[in-house]
Amino acid sequence: MSVPSSSRSRIAVLASGGGSNLQALIDHFAALGAQRAGDVVLVASDREEAPALQRARAAGIEALALNARARTAGLLHELATRGVMHVVLAGYLQLVPLDVVQAFRGRIVNVHPALLPAFGGRGMYGERVHSAVLASGARISGPTVHFVDEAYDHGAIIAQWPVPVSPNDSTASLAARVLAVEHLLYPRVVHAVCCGRIRLSDNGGVTGVPPLESAAAFSMGDYVRLRQSLDQWLGT
Ligand code: GRF
Numbered sequence: 001m002s003v004p005s006s007s008r009s010r011i012a013v014l015a016s017g018g019g020s021n022l023q024a025l026i027d028h029f030a031a032l033g034a035q036r037a038g039d040v041v042l043v044a045s046d047r048e049e050a051p052a053l054q055r056a057r058a059a060g061i062e063a064l065a066l067n068a069r070a071r072t073a074g075l076l077h078e079l080a081t082r083g084v085m086h087v088v089l090a091g092y093l094q095l096v097p098l099d100v101v102q103a104f105r106g107r108i109v110n111v112h113p114a115l116l117p118a119f120g121g122r123g124m125y126g127e128r129v130h131s132a133v134l135a136s137g138a139r140i141s142g143p144t145v146h147f148v149d150e151a152y153d154h155g156a157i158i159a160q161w162p163v164p165v166s167p168n169d170s171t172a173s174l175a176a177r178v179l180a181v182e183h184l185l186y187p188r189v190v191h192a193v194c195c196g197r198i199r200l201s202d203n204g205g206v207t208g209v210p211p212l213e214s215a216a217a218f219s220m221g222d223y224v225r226l227r228q229s230l231d232q233w234l235g236t
Contacts, residue, residue, distance in 0.1 A: 003195070010038070011085070011194065014094075015044075016047050016093040017047075019055045020179065028191070042064060043055070043063050045063075075099075085194075109189065111182050111185075113182065118138075133165065134165070134174065143185055157206070
């Protein structure tokens with residue numbers, strides 16, 4: 001079903017780094033064409049040299065380097081003047097100012113490269129997250145998409161997809177495997193939030209959560225294969 005451009009959400013993406021999730025979102029919306037629920041109208045970064053800004057320019061999207069004021073007291077104004085309706089954090093390393101969190105409650109999301117509520121919080125980004133997962137001995141990791149609240153990596157969880165941790169994993173190999181799943185999961189959740197299919201309810205819960213069985217990267221077929229290989233290994 002196509003969405004008239006007048007009812008598409010105007011989305012701002014905040015990113016500090018490479019912007020591969022931004023790219024995945026741009027590509028997903030391009031593939032959805034008229035069915036997409038939003039348009040990325042602004043990419044803003046606290047780092048002038050962030051590759052995410054270059055990706056925005058290449059896609060014809062306004063790219064904005066935020067100075068100290070613009071990323072604190074002035075951010076809400078930057079978003080409001082552009083009529084932004086949803087905010088998507090994609091590797092944004094700054095704490096989002098309180099007035100933005102309050103104004104966009106239920107309309108601001110983040111992706112984290114591990115299964116929250118473990119392995120998150122202030123200072124837990126990039127390689128540190130995957131090192132902590134490996135050090136913990138966890139056998140499963142995977143991305144978490146959540147609504148953003150006042151604290152780092154703390155808001156209501158929307159979706160998680162499991163990514164197995166291999167005994168031979170380095171932080172780089174685990175990060176790459178999780179990132180590939182982020183690229184599948186995050187654009188789909190952003191689309192669903194923008195069209196109102198996924199919502200933050202007044203009691204702080206999330207409605208419209210996608211079922212795990214629909215996860216293409218870890219489908220029921222994978223579970224069946226997993227069970228078969230376990231049976232084989234056990235000799236049963
Ligand atoms: C991703 O791993 C995401 O989970 C985290 O920051 C990273 C951003 O990567 N929040 P990219 O800039 O989208 O490539």
